[in-house]
């Protein structure tokens with residue numbers, strides 16, 4: 001029997017790749033190796049609706065489709081290294097897995113605060129189901145919660161914790177929450193909406209140290225003040241899970257650099273014919289915008305990249321890969337939906353609605369629309385989607 005297509009990373013990108021391979025007619029063996037003990041599950045609810053309720057695998061698991069019933073899932077197993085010249089990976093038990101093609105789907109893990117007294121109870125990050133289960137247990141009404149980082153995950157956790165009756169302070173270096181993604185005006189409005197719910201922001205500041213003996217009791221800021229807390233959530237960005245790929249002549253400077261067919265690139269720019277990358281860990285060029293390769297850490301990208309890999313692998317790919325990035329975020333009753341690459345904009349304008357209610361912003365680079373984002377007004381936001389195709 002031929003060696004399988006081996007997918008490393010048993011989350012959304014891995015699952016969607018297995019499904020897409022079957023959909024595009026590949027009938028050979030598929031093995032998926034993942035270090036988490038769970039079958040693939042959906043991460044967005046972990047900082048939103050599920051975090052406000054009971055966090056369980058059942059609540060977030062992806063449906064297992066008939067088409068992938070014969071996939072060999074090797075869960076709870078970490079891949080330690082890869083040898084791309086010899087088409088093998090080796091797991092933490094020392095088992096060697098040969099492959100005919102390799103799909104890298106190992107995603108990201110949270111960055112943590114670099115502080116001297118780090119081993120304290122009450123410190124959290126949110127990436128995995130186990131992270132969310134642990135955090136949920138600490139989000140008791142009246143708990144003093146400090147969230148470091150005011151990106152989407154930090155702000156979603158702030159909203160959920162506030163809804164659960166916690167006292168919430170958000171500490172971040174920027175001038176307003178989610179400002180890098182949303183632009184100044186919309187970010188300032190989102191800050192106002194959080195403050196109206198009772199969230200306190202300590203902006204333009206950073207954490208230098210933690211207070212506490214065995215459990216976290218406070219964070220020390222760079223202005224010398226201390227914010228007391230019972231729960232600390234670190235939402236300060238991510239590291240790519242690429243250490244297992246080192247020594248293979250890949251460009252791992254930010255994710256894994258791939259070409260437009262999602263084939264991993266050697267340092268000299270020549271692609272590995274049978275090594276593909278999907279999901280958050282892929283840094284790919286998108287000619288819909290420019291020649292720069294970027295990681296796009298949004299939910300639709302695992303599905304889009306998986307489909308492309310299956311098309312390329314089964315020799316059915318046509319034209320360029322030009323996915324439209326899309327994200328949403330839910331904070332209280334504010335439902336934001338976006339298409340495009342908002343961060344590329346040099347000009348952001350309110351194009352519909354009222355900033356204090358439902359509204360839509362357009363994001364422009366040199367006069368050309370590169371993104372759209374709305375609070376509510378989903379159909380209006382969706383109507384701009386065609387601009388990016």
Ligand SMILES: Cc1cc2nc3c(=O)[nH]c(=O)nc-3n(C[C@H](O)[C@H](O)[C@H](O)COP(=O)(O)OP(=O)(O)OC[C@H]3O[C@@H](n4cnc5c(N)ncnc54)[C@H](O)[C@@H]3O)c2cc1C
Nearest residue numbers: 009011012013035043044079106107108279280298299327
């Ligand atoms: C809390 C949270 C909320 C989010 N909310 C939104 C949202 O509202 N909207 C949106 O657009 N996007 C959201 N996202 C982003 C979205 O969930 C991600 O884009 C998506 O999960 C990426 O899937 P992936 O398969 O590429 O990577 P991941 O989901 O990170 O999966 C990678 C898997 O590989 C495993 N792995 C890593 N290294 C190894 C190894 N060496 N061996 C074996 N296995 C390994 C990891 O443990 C993990 O299971 C959110 C993400 C999080 C964490």
